[in-house]
Amino acid sequence: MREIIDGGKLDTYIQMHHMDRIFTEQLLQHITLYCFDKGELICSQGDPAQYLYILVEGKIKIYTNSAEGKTLILSFKTPLEVIGDLEYVQSIDFINTVEAVSPVMMIGVQHRWLKQFGHDHAPLLNFLLEIITKKFHLKNKSMSFNIMYPVEVRLASYLLSISFEESELVTSIKDAANLIGTSYRHLNRVITQFCNEGLIERHRGFILVKDIEGLRKLAGDNIYE
Structure with a gap:
């Protein structure tokens, strides 16, 4: 993971994905642009979740590991996708492993800034609700796929x-x-x-x-x- 110090590039992603409508002005001052290489892990199952990541470029793979060491693919994602949303809301460790399938650009914001500047911001809360409910729908679809196909x-x-x-x-x-x-x-x-x-x-x-x-x-x- 590398931090990208390029305000212009960060602003481009913010405008492209309308994130200025989601984040407060205070939160926008605390977001960071990160780059992940192909094959690099964005997060690992069971690791402490300290960041909310938003995928703005590239493709990621999401999978889970069982206690017996089995690995099961859940989905592949392209922008706009959020990693760590459920973990932020529930204050839990990462529940899945996420890996970069291609070079990936992520916008990251620490949970502490979200709690300080976004815990009661309706546009952000609505955005997270939409993302989380969509994930539950896709998870059910993925589980059925692995059983039925x-x-x-x-x-x-x-x-x-x-x-x-x-x-x-x-x-x-x-x-x-x-x-x-x-x-x-x-x-x-x-x-x-x-x-x-x-x-x-x-x-x-x-x-x-x-x-x-x-x-x-x-x-x-x-x-x-």
């Missing part, structure tokens, strides 16, 4: 969510199995099927996307986003 559809959706262009080396097979909630053996069978159909290629444990349109047709609605 076959691995073929989940893998296609996952590959579409993390790839940015055709012929991009996008993920390790082991990570994909964990994140979409299936066994390594089952995923290998589906990967072999996809390779035979010309959708992807396997390269030293990694997956190379070859036919994005074919994956889109298979996935239908891209549930992970």
Whole structure:
């Protein structure tokens, strides 16, 4: 994570996403622009939540880990998205892990400033309420997706969510199995099927996307986003 000292760039994001309508003037004086590299963690499950982050550029991946060490993907997000909203409202630790899928720009504000200057500011509270209720709806949709849809559809959706262009080396097979909630053996069978159909290629444990349109047709609605 790197702090970006560029008032002009910060102001551009504020105006682009109309955040001047959400934050008070006092809060706007305490927000900071941060950059995260691809693969870098924005927050980890169980860590103390001290910041509210707003995604203003790039794509992030949200996943959770079970006590048994299993990893389950919840969603991929693009702007405008908020990280740490529920944690701020409930004063709890981060409940999920969030990772940058691409280079990411985040606006961050410490909880202490939110409590001091925004705890009774109606536009901010309405914004958080809208974001939180939307997340509960999407979480229910994601859980149903992992239960009801076959691995073929989940893998296609996952590959579409993390790839940015055709012929991009996008993920390790082991990570994909964990994140979409299936066994390594089952995923290998589906990967072999996809390779035979010309959708992807396997390269030293990694997956190379070859036919994005074919994956889109298979996935239908891209549930992970």
